[in-house]
Amino acid sequence: MSTETPILSIKNIEVLYSRVISALHGVSIEVQKGEIVSLLGANGSGKTTTCKAVSRLLEAERGEVSKGTIEYNGVDISAMSPYDMVKTGVVQVLEGRHIFGHLTVEENLLTGSFIRNADSASVKRDLDYVYSRFNRIKDRRKNLGGLCSGGEQQMVAMGRAMMAKPNLILLDEPSMGLAPQLIEEIFEIVKTLNEEDGVSFLVSEQNANIALKYAKTGYIIENGRVVLKGSAKELSESDSVKDMYMGGGAEDVSFSDVKYYHRRKPCMV
Amino acid sequence: MWEGLPFFLEVLVGGLLSGVMYSLVAIGFVLIYKSSGVFNFAQGTMLLFAALTFVSMTERQVNFWVAFSITLVMMVIMGIIIERTVMRPLANQSLLSLFMATVGLNYFLEGLAQGVWDSAVHGVDLGISNDPIFLIEKFPILGLDIIISQFDIAAALIAGSMILGLTLFFQYTRTGLSLRAVSDDHMAAMAVGIPLSRIWAIVWAVTGVICLIAGLLWGDRVSVSFTLTAAVLKGLPVILIGGLTSIPGAIVGGLIIGASEKLGEIYLAEIFGGQGIEHWWAYTTALIFLMIRPTGIFGEKEIERV
Amino acid sequence: MYYREAGRLVKSFAADRRMLPLMEDRFVTTLFVVVVMYGLVTWLASDYIFSAILIPMMVLGVATLGLNIATGYTGQLSLGTAGFMCFGAFAAFNLIFRLDWMYIPLAFFLAGLIAGLMGIIFGLPALRIKGFYLIVSTLAAQFFAEWVFNAYPWFLNYTSSGVVNLPPFHYKVFPFQELTPLNDAFWHSSRGRYLITLTITIALIVACKNMVRSSTGRNWMAVRDMDIAANVIGISVAKTKLMAFFVSTFYCGVAGAMYSYCYIGNLDFMIFNLRRSFLVMFMVIVGGLGSILGSFLGAIFVYGWPILVTRLGDAIFGGGTLDTAFVENNSKIVVGTIIIVLLIREPGGFAALWNTSKQKLRVWPFSK
Ligand SMILES: Nc1ncnc2c1ncn2[C@@H]1O[C@H](COP(=O)(O)OP(=O)(O)OP(=O)(O)O)[C@@H](O)[C@H]1O
Numbered sequence: 031m032s033t034e035t036p037i038l039s040i041k042n043i044e045v046l047y048s049r050v051i052s053a054l055h056g057v058s059i060e061v062q063k064g065e066i067v068s069l070l071g072a073n074g075s076g077k078t079t080t081c082k083a084v085s086r087l088l089e090a091e092r093g094e095v096s097k098g099t100i101e102y103n104g105v106d107i108s109a110m111s112p113y114d115m116v117k118t119g120v121v122q123v124l125e126g127r128h129i130f131g132h133l134t135v136e137e138n139l140l141t142g143s144f145i146r147n148a149d150s151a152s153v154k155r156d157l158d159y160v161y162s163r164f165n166r167i168k169d170r171r172k173n174l175g176g177l178c179s180g181g182e183q184q185m186v187a188m189g190r191a192m193m194a195k196p197n198l199i200l201l202d203e204p205s206m207g208l209a210p211q212l213i214e215e216i217f218e219i220v221k222t223l224n225e226e227d228g229v230s231f232l233v234s235e236q237n238a239n240i241a242l243k244y245a246k247t248g249y250i251i252e253n254g255r256v257v258l259k260g261s262a263k264e265l266s267e268s269d270s271v272k273d274m275y276m277g278g279g280a281e282d283v284s285f286s287d288v289k290y291y292h293r294r295k296p297c298m299v
Numbered sequence: 300m301w302e303g304l305p306f307f308l309e310v311l312v313g314g315l316l317s318g319v320m321y322s323l324v325a326i327g328f329v330l331i332y333k334s335s336g337v338f339n340f341a342q343g344t345m346l347l348f349a350a351l352t353f354v355s356m357t358e359r360q361v362n363f364w365v366a367f368s369i370t371l372v373m374m375v376i377m378g379i380i381i382e383r384t385v386m387r388p389l390a391n392q393s394l395l396s397l398f399m400a401t402v403g404l405n406y407f408l409e410g411l412a413q414g415v416w417d418s419a420v421h422g423v424d425l426g427i428s429n430d431p432i433f434l435i436e437k438f439p440i441l442g443l444d445i446i447i448s449q450f451d452i453a454a455a456l457i458a459g460s461m462i463l464g465l466t467l468f469f470q471y472t473r474t475g476l477s478l479r480a481v482s483d484d485h486m487a488a489m490a491v492g493i494p495l496s497r498i499w500a501i502v503w504a505v506t507g508v509i510c511l512i513a514g515l516l517w518g519d520r521v522s523v524s525f526t527l528t529a530a531v532l533k534g535l536p537v538i539l540i541g542g543l544t545s546i547p548g549a550i551v552g553g554l555i556i557g558a559s560e561k562l563g564e565i566y567l568a569e570i571f572g573g574q575g576i577e578h579w580w581a582y583t584t585a586l587i588f589l590m591i592r593p594t595g596i597f598g599e600k601e602i603e604r605v
Numbered sequence: 606m607y608y609r610e611a612g613r614l615v616k617s618f619a620a621d622r623r624m625l626p627l628m629e630d631r632f633v634t635t636l637f638v639v640v641v642m643y644g645l646v647t648w649l650a651s652d653y654i655f656s657a658i659l660i661p662m663m664v665l666g667v668a669t670l671g672l673n674i675a676t677g678y679t680g681q682l683s684l685g686t687a688g689f690m691c692f693g694a695f696a697a698f699n700l701i702f703r704l705d706w707m708y709i710p711l712a713f714f715l716a717g718l719i720a721g722l723m724g725i726i727f728g729l730p731a732l733r734i735k736g737f738y739l740i741v742s743t744l745a746a747q748f749f750a751e752w753v754f755n756a757y758p759w760f761l762n763y764t765s766s767g768v769v770n771l772p773p774f775h776y777k778v779f780p781f782q783e784l785t786p787l788n789d790a791f792w793h794s795s796r797g798r799y800l801i802t803l804t805i806t807i808a809l810i811v812a813c814k815n816m817v818r819s820s821t822g823r824n825w826m827a828v829r830d831m832d833i834a835a836n837v838i839g840i841s842v843a844k845t846k847l848m849a850f851f852v853s854t855f856y857c858g859v860a861g862a863m864y865s866y867c868y869i870g871n872l873d874f875m876i877f878n879l880r881r882s883f884l885v886m887f888m889v890i891v892g893g894l895g896s897i898l899g900s901f902l903g904a905i906f907v908y909g910w911p912i913l914v915t916r917l918g919d920a921i922f923g924g925g926t927l928d929t930a931f932v933e934n935n936s937k938i939v940v941g942t943i944i945i946v947l948l949i950r951e952p953g954g955f956a957a958l959w960n961t962s963k964q965k966l967r968v969w970p971f972s973k
């Protein structure tokens with residue numbers, strides 16, 4: 031492990047919904063400053079739940095972190111509200127975009143800036159900056175958010191998050207329902223934001239190919255547990271990952287055989 | 300020309316003017332419903348509480364504006380307290396329990412208002428003249444020989460400017476934008492750091508202010524007594540016609556109910572051979588509208604899936 | 606508490622489907638009903654206990670049960686309870702008054718059917734309108750009832766005061782009753798009214814219990830929990846909702862008839878106002894949504910609280926010190942607070958509190 035405190039460190043958390051449904055049992059993840067980390071897993075494996083545990087949005091869904099701790103820059107966040115999290119610089123971009131359909135694109139972006147109580151001049155500057163990063167939505171600024179295409183909505187959602195000037199963005203399934211070209215474009219923007227603006231990213235994805243291409247490290251999560259961790263390079267060369275998430279390395283493998291990494295213990299506890 | 304026309308118009312205009320007040324009450328409902336999905340049944344009693352407080356002070360020789368300001372501050376504080384103690388612990392509960400909570404709150408406030416003040420009938424005088432206006436004298440060009448109550452016009456003007464102010468506030472300010480964001484998507488609003496409870500507190504406070512204005516206008520027209528709580532029963536069909544989530548809907552719904560109530564009272568009462576049909580008539584009108592459009596005229600259609 | 610289900614084998618389906626599976630429960634319940642309710646209470650209680658406490662609590666309990674069927678079991682909000690009670694009361698009066706041979710049990714049953722029919726009519730919009738919007742329809746029923754009996758004095762036999770007195774000869778319970786000591790004077794007395802109310806209440810409780818534990822009740826609850834899903838598994842949502850409205854308003858109608866004939870002893874449409882609808886709704890919330898026991902607990906508490914306060918006041922400060930306005934405001938504040946606190950802490954109401962405390966008592970003092 032590195033000597034510098036990681037920007038985000040999730041230590042062996044468990045999450046319960048409605049006090050009984052256990053969604054996560056033993057998830058540990060670290061994100062270093064300025065890093066892109068990807069979180070891979072199938073449907074229902076607990077990616078969204080992990081992100082919401084960090085952004086503290088779990089409570090609104092009657093979920094709670096019942097064990098383990100989450101630290102942001104070395105500070106425990108268990109007592110923080112979603113508002114506090116955004117204020118200190120952690121913003122989640124929700125799965126399925128969730129942009130405000132009855133607000134215009136520009137109003138959508140503006141809602142992201144409220145948290146900083148900024149004066150109108152600096153808000154104006156930030157708007158221009160977001161438009162420069164997300165070229166596509168510039169012409170659509172007066173359109174209603176609900177009428178934008180899926181790709182544009184994803185950009186609005188990310189731009190809205192950027193308006194809060196975050197240090198860490200939790201990006202939940204940005205590729206959902208998008209064409210391969212657009213996915214590439216979105217990840218290029220993520221890369222720019224990461225390299226030029228120094229924003230760290232925790233990206234949850236099902237599309238392992240693309241996620242591992244842009245990330246530095248990756249985690250694989252299954253049934254609420256981290257089952258594999260490694261650098262992006264290691265993971266993309268690992269057979270099991272290839273078989274499960276990248277459309278196959280070796281031919282004709284039966285599914286009961288490929289899940290051999292299940293036998294391994296969760297890697298870090 | 301139909302000889303009954305001037306009289307018909309007189310009734311219609313009277314109905315529309317009183318409809319503006321219904322719209323004002325209805326907007327209070329819509330604001331709270333939009334932002335938190337709560338149908339605030341306690342609004343009628345909040346109205347009574349405000350009017351009673353104000354009257355009890357002016358009757359003790361407190362200056363009009365002093366009494367007004369004190370009541371205003373009190374209603375704002377009351378809204379915030381309600382949000383803190385009742386609505387916040389119940390966030391994310393089912394619509395039914397939220398509604399029932401406001402019904403319980405209504406009962407509580409009823410007891411409190413009458414316990415602190417009294418249950419006598421009081422008069423309010425806002426100093427607005429009650430004389431009728433003969434339209435033919437003032438505006439001969441229109442050629443209409445109808446009578447309109449001056450008070451109705453003043454009340455409609457006050458209520459109307461209040462509605463206009465609220466609409467502008469929610470369209471153009473930061474708070475307004477946050478409120479619209481919250482009503483669009485709670486989760487997303489939280490994700491960008493809009494503090495839901497602060498928005499709710501603001502909305503409840505604004506509703507408190509609306510209750511004060513509506514309570515005074517209504518109190519001047521009929522008198523301040525327990526019957527004021529019926530305001531909630533007037534507002535209900537209005538927002539159901541307009542759709543629970545729409546401010547324009549509340550305005551249009553108010554006008555429809557106001558007009559149909561007065562017209563029904565005059566023209567339908569003969570057919571049914573009995574007075575006092577306005578109570579169930581408003582609800583039947585609402586029912587007819589709902590049968591055609593189950594979520595009101597401007598209501599958003601809910602997407603349902605298993 | 607002193608006996609358990611554990612280790613008891615049921616050997617037949619019939620035994621498994623019993624309403625009270627435990628022998629001890631059956632014994633205690635029967636003993637309570639026969640010896641206490643029909644025996645001791647009937648024998649010993651005073652007029653005051655009958656007509657100011659027991660009868661109204663049972664009557665309101667039945668109305669609460671009726672509303673609970675629509676709201677608690679089927680999830681359809683209704684604010685027209687008192688209106689439906691009004692239909693029931695007027696139906697019973699007109700049947701008995703206009704048909705010489707009419708008997709009270711039959712009249713109450715028919716009154717229930719008539720109220721149930723009104724329930725179906727005003728429930729029809731529920732097929733198209735959903736959730737919250739439905740309260741318009743039930744409020745329309747409420748206001749319509751208040752208006753129609755005011756506007757058409759025929760229903761009141763043109764009584765100018767608007768309040769009809771119900772004379773003893775209306776109280777025919779079984780044929781040739783004049784030849785027995787149980788004649789109309791007896792049924793008109795508070796003891797007789799108590800017996801009528803008790804018998805009808807028990808019959809309605811048993812009927813309700815059987816409905817909610819059979820497919821009828823399961824359909825109601827399925828529609829309440831998610832009507833689209835219920836539809837997908839083959840439940841006719843329309844039929845289920847209308848059935849619930851019918852049964853619910855049947856109960857309200859019977860309660861209304863009992864309210865007039867057994868409780869206040871006259872017929873007055875002013876009593877069945879919106880406030881009474883709300884009071885019944887409070888009883889449902891306080892007692893517990895979807896619980897038969899809760900319906901009666903709620904009725905007992907909400908109706909009994911002001912009486913308790915008055916009596917306590919009399920006992921502490923001497924007779925008649927607390928004025929009615931104080932008692933009324935006090936009970937509004939208390940009931941309102943209890944509703945809010947229950948919704949936040951224990952949405953299941955008193956019935957849930959009762960069940961948890963029963964569970965706790967079983968293991969006390971060895972565990973908490
Ligand atoms: N609000 C909730 N209440 C109860 N259980 C929930 C809730 N939200 C999620 N779950 C459960 O938690 C588990 C993890 O869900 P989660 O949404 O985190 O998965 P995911 O990895 O994001 O899946 P996907 O790729 O489909 O988005 C699932 O089994 C899900 O059913």
Ligand SMILES: [Mg+2]
Pocket residue numbers: 077078079125202203
């Ligand atoms: Mg997900």
